[in-house]
Amino acid sequence: MSSSILVVGSVAFDSVETPFGKADEVLGGSATYFSTSASYFTDVKLVAVVGTDFPDVHIKGLKDRGIDVAGLKKVPGKTFRWKGRYEYDLNQAHTLETHLNVFSSFNPEIPDSYKESPFVFLANIDPELQMKVLDQVKGPRFVACDTMNFWIEGKPDALRKLLKRVDLFVINEGEAREFSGEASLVKAARKILENGPKTLIVKRGEYGALMFNGGTIFSAPAYPLEDIFDPTGAGDTFAGGLMGYLANSGDVSGDNLRKAIIFGSVMASFNVEAFSLERLNTLTLEEIRNRYSEFKQLTRFEDI
Numbered sequence: 533m534s535s536s537i538l539v540v541g542s543v544a545f546d547s548v549e550t551p552f553g554k555a556d557e558v559l560g561g562s563a564t565y566f567s568t569s570a571s572y573f574t575d576v577k578l579v580a581v582v583g584t585d586f587p588d589v590h591i592k593g594l595k596d597r598g599i600d601v602a603g604l605k606k607v608p609g610k611t612f613r614w615k616g617r618y619e620y621d622l623n624q625a626h627t628l629e630t631h632l633n634v635f636s637s638f639n640p641e642i643p644d645s646y647k648e649s650p651f652v653f654l655a656n657i658d659p660e661l662q663m664k665v666l667d668q669v670k671g672p673r674f675v676a677c678d679t680m681n682f683w684i685e686g687k688p689d690a691l692r693k694l695l696k697r698v699d700l701f702v703i704n705e706g707e708a709r710e711f712s713g714e715a716s717l718v719k720a721a722r723k724i725l726e727n728g729p730k731t732l733i734v735k736r737g738e739y740g741a742l743m744f745n746g747g748t749i750f751s752a753p754a755y756p757l758e759d760i761f762d763p764t765g766a767g768d769t770f771a772g773g774l775m776g777y778l779a780n781s782g783d784v785s786g787d788n789l790r791k792a793i794i795f796g797s798v799m800a801s802f803n804v805e806a807f808s809l810e811r812l813n814t815l816t817l818e819e820i821r822n823r824y825s826e827f828k829q830l831t832r833f834e835d836i
């Protein structure tokens with residue numbers, strides 16, 4: 533039976549430059565990408581804050597995808613803004629500006645209808661806010677968490693405290709190295725897992741993802757796309773597909789996590805084909821299924 537997912541993270545205006553184009557103040561944010569991606573698989577309950585400059589049409593867009601926005605607050609002030617640039621190496625985002633705005637004084641209050649969500653995703657945002665949300669959820673079955681260098685450098689102690697209560701930690705390759713102080717991803721994973729999570733997934737952009745879990749390693753490729761337009765949100769979209777699939781199937785075993793990683797990779801591969809959420813918003817279930825089958829072909833080999 534399909535279970536719902538509670539997500540807390542940023543809802544933002546992004547300004548992004550890539551070698552292939554530019555977008556100014558478009559809809560973005562870790563929770564926005566996550567929710568949209570996961571909504572193809574299961575019910576999503578969103579916790580975030582926006583300012584009075586945030587147009588209702590974006591909130592309607594989320595609602596139209598079936599996302600529960602009872603926990604999305606609009607308060608006086610400006611919405612979170614992020615400005616980033618990518619060079620030809622699209623795996624590496626260069627942050628130019630981060631304006632927390634209404635997030636700097638946000639004190640999340642979880643609606644009662646959210647409190648029994650079995651799956652919880654703490655998308656990239658201040659680890660103290662992630663903790664405040666987790667504190668209000670009653671006995672969640674599976675908790676996953678993402679972060680980025682901004683918080684690893686800014687609030688390492690809060691992050692370590694949070695990790696003690698997390699089942700799955702998802703971060704990108706550069707952040708895994710930075711957080712652990714190890715160049716080898718195998719050593720980095722070992723050190724990071726000592727902080728508490730049972731499973732670590734390291735996102736490696738166009739090189740796919742690695743999962744470290746109970747002494748085993750699973751490697752998944754990324755879909756070989758001819759053109760990548762804008763990688764912003766790929767990580768959150770990946771997490772949305774992964775958690776969406778886990779919640780939909782209700783199975784958090786190691787074997788099912790492998791399959792969930794492929795669904796995450798499928799969703800991320802669509803997201804990078806256009807700026808903002810343009811591609812994610814127009815997907816069909818058939819397109820998702822077809823790309824999943826292509827993934828299977830991509831990694832299939834047999835002993836002869």
Ligand code: AMP
Pocket residue numbers: 542544545546560561562565613614625630656657658680682683763764765766767768769
């Ligand atoms: P990613 O999936 O890693 O590409 O995440 C991109 C999204 O993260 C963008 O839409 C940004 O709005 C959001 N973001 C960037 N920096 C932060 C931050 N420090 N805290 C929360 N969200 C952020």
